[in-house]
Amino acid sequence: xxxxxxxxxxxxxxxxxxxxxxxxxxxxxxxxxxxxxxxxxxxxxxxxxxxxxxxxxxxxxxxxxxxxxxxxxxxxxxxxxxxxxxxxxxxxxxxxxxxxxxxxxxxxxxxxxxxxxxxxxxxxxxxxxxxxxxxxxxxxxxxxxxxxxxxxxxxxxxxxxxxxxxxxxxxxxxxxxxxxxxxxxxxxxxxxxxxxxxxxxxxxxxxxxxxxxxxxxxxxxxxxxxxxxxxxxxxxxxxxxxxxxxxxxxxx
Numbered sequence: 001x002x003x004x005x006x007x008x009x010x011x012x013x014x015x016x017x018x019x020x021x022x023x024x025x026x027x028x029x030x031x032x033x034x035x036x037x038x039x040x041x042x043x044x045x046x047x048x049x050x051x052x053x054x055x056x057x058x059x060x061x062x063x064x065x066x067x068x069x070x071x072x073x074x075x076x077x078x079x080x081x082x083x084x085x086x087x088x089x090x091x092x093x094x095x096x097x098x099x100x101x102x103x104x105x106x107x108x109x110x111x112x113x114x115x116x117x118x119x120x121x122x123x124x125x126x127x128x129x130x131x132x133x134x135x136x137x138x139x140x141x142x143x144x145x146x147x148x149x150x151x152x153x154x155x156x157x158x159x160x161x162x163x164x165x166x167x168x169x170x171x172x173x174x175x176x177x178x179x180x181x182x183x184x185x186x187x188x189x190x191x192x193x194x195x196x197x198x199x200x201x202x203x204x205x206x207x208x209x210x211x212x213x214x215x216x217x218x219x220x221x222x223x224x225x226x227x228x229x230x231x232x233x234x235x236x237x238x239x240x241x242x243x244x245x246x247x248x249x250x251x252x
Contacts, residue, residue, distance in 0.1 A: 002037065003060035006030035007218075010067050014217055023068070031064055046103060052112050055104035062097065066090045067218040069225060077225035079197050079233045090222075091183065091191055127151070127161050127185065135164045142243045143200055155193060158185040159204055167207065172214055179215050182208055199238040203247070206230045 009027035023031075038057050046054060071077045078087045106113035130150040132140045140146065143156040151157045162182045166174055186194075193201035206227065213223035234244055 002030045002034035003057050051104040055106045058100040063218050067221045069222045071225050074225045074228040077229040080229045127158050138243055155189045176215050179212050202230050203244050
């Protein structure tokens with residue numbers, strides 16, 4: 001209940017005539033109560049009848065984390081701003097999401113989420129074991145992929161293949177599940193590249209944002225700042241990477 005009320009407060013802020021970056025007291029209160037109660041439930045044995053509520057709350061908290069961005073212009077957003085421990089916090093939730101998935105198992109026969117297609121956004125996507133089938137020539141060249149590439153010898157491999165599948169879907173037609181399957185395959189190594197502002201990793205995330213922002217309003221909250229911030233960062237600091245600059249010229 002507290003999680004849903006916190007989401008409603010975020011949505012009110014998003015739809016305001018003059019959208020504000022500041023969280024309301026209502027949003028902060030319900031978010032904190034949700035976290036406290038969720039932690040309490042996880043500290044005790046989970047009964048079968050509680051698993052759906054546990055899963056719903058975990059998803060709600062993930063959405064609240066993703067939509068929490070305290071900036072008023074893209075110049076204040078990551079990766080342009082000074083480094084902060086909260087940078088990419090939404091990506092760090094991936095490990096805990098997998099743990100909650102195993103605990104609550106929303107695909108079990110008795111789950112109310114079993115018939116919800118977007119639930120599959122947490123299931124690792126089956127990717128090719130090697131090669132560049134389905135990857136554009138430009139992305140393959142940028143990421144150093146060729147016929148001998150595998151997840152073991154190329155950090156970008158999984159993300160590029162998953163992203164390429166998303167880019168094949170006409171704009172506005174991708175599901176939330178398909179969209180988040182892409183980030184679900186981000187490895188610890190690729191996440192480290194993002195934290196270090198590796199230009200190739202940043203560009204791949206830029207392409208993901210360009211499609212993800214139209215899927216849900218709470219994705220747009222973050223994308224409207226971080227998408228142009230990534231673009232500007234790459235234009236300022238990596239003018240020498242011709243492939244990136246050429247593709248950046250095409251507004252998403």
